[in-house]
Amino acid sequence: MTTQELTQQILKKQSFLCIGLDVDIHKIPKHLLQESDPIFAFNKAIIDATHHLCVAYKPNTAFYEAYGLKGWQALEKTINYLNENHPDIFTIADAKRGDIGNTSSMYAKAFFEDLAFDSVTVAPYMGKDSVEPFLAFKNKHTILLALTSNEGAFDFQTKQVAGVELYKQVLETSKTWAHSENLMYVVGATKADYFAEIRKIIPNNFLLVPGVGAQGGKLKDVCKYGMAANVGLLVNSSRGIIYASNTANFAEAAAQKAREMQQEMSYILKHVD
Numbered sequence: 001m002t003t004q005e006l007t008q009q010i011l012k013k014q015s016f017l018c019i020g021l022d023v024d025i026h027k028i029p030k031h032l033l034q035e036s037d038p039i040f041a042f043n044k045a046i047i048d049a050t051h052h053l054c055v056a057y058k059p060n061t062a063f064y065e066a067y068g069l070k071g072w073q074a075l076e077k078t079i080n081y082l083n084e085n086h087p088d089i090f091t092i093a094d095a096k097r098g099d100i101g102n103t104s105s106m107y108a109k110a111f112f113e114d115l116a117f118d119s120v121t122v123a124p125y126m127g128k129d130s131v132e133p134f135l136a137f138k139n140k141h142t143i144l145l146a147l148t149s150n151e152g153a154f155d156f157q158t159k160q161v162a163g164v165e166l167y168k169q170v171l172e173t174s175k176t177w178a179h180s181e182n183l184m185y186v187v188g189a190t191k192a193d194y195f196a197e198i199r200k201i202i203p204n205n206f207l208l209v210p211g212v213g214a215q216g217g218k219l220k221d222v223c224k225y226g227m228a229a230n231v232g233l234l235v236n237s238s239r240g241i242i243y244a245s246n247t248a249n250f251a252e253a254a255a256q257k258a259r260e261m262q263q264e265m266s267y268i269l270k271h272v273d
């Protein structure tokens with residue numbers, strides 16, 4: 001999917017919501033545990049109930065890798081279900097990869113070719129040759145960690161190196177890499193004060209913004225300085241949506257939470273100047 005197509009979907013659905021499929025077997029409704037694949041059964045129900053309210057889904061691979069082969073199979077079934085039934089939805093493998101070049105190439109193949117995700121999250125710490133193998137894939141997107149939502153972001157990312165904060169150097173330097181047009185960036189919703197500065201460096205790139213809901217970030221604050229001419233935002237909520245209820249009505253409860261966010265997003269899209 002191209003970024004132009006993503007913006008079209010956002011305007012059509014009046015939503016820039018990304019739903020995080022971070023499935024913890026201990027948090028899903030008990031009746032699903034009788035299913036042959038409880039994780040996929042949970043995801044399918046959530047997707048069926050929410051696909052019209054969001055433009056992206058983001059399974060965090062940790063929640064699948066934690067269950068070994070069965071978890072990876074549930075991830076594969078989930079991405080196949082999305083690609084077969086909802087090809088207009090943007091898919092993000094939240095795997096936070098990045099390694100020496102030939103290893104990164106294999107990670108890129110795993111997520112872009114074998115699993116056919118539209119994008120993958122990548123850590124910038126190992127630099128250019130660790131990220132360019134991901135960028136080489138046409139119409140696939142590499143979502144680079146810029147300024148993360150957690151407290152530890154202040155350990156390194158905001159530290160000045162030669163007078164410039166490290167996260168700003170990540171933004172500036174990554175723009176010079178081959179196929180940098182395929183870059184998106186992670187900026188946490190808990191760091192809303194930084195969005196204006198970030199937009200000065202990357203005015204149009206899409207930002208994946210986790211950290212609303214459970215982590216305390218506010219949608220309005222993010223949009224005030226983060227929204228671009230092409231909207232340029234994918235705001236993620238995982239626990240705040242998928243665990244709205246653990247009763248038999250869990251999917252409807254998740255849809256209600258997603259609808260509340262979509263309505264807030266629609267209002268913002270209509271009133272943005």
Ligand SMILES: O=C(O)c1cc(=O)[nH]c(=O)n1[C@@H]1O[C@H](COP(=O)(O)O)[C@@H](O)[C@H]1O
Pocket residue numbers: 020022060094121147148149150186187188210211212213214215236237238239240
């Ligand atoms: O790359 C991410 O998606 C990510 C980056 C970041 O800075 N902070 C962050 O919370 N995330 C992920 O976004 C999701 C947030 O989940 P909730 O806090 O439950 O909405 C989790 O999958 C995190 O791993």
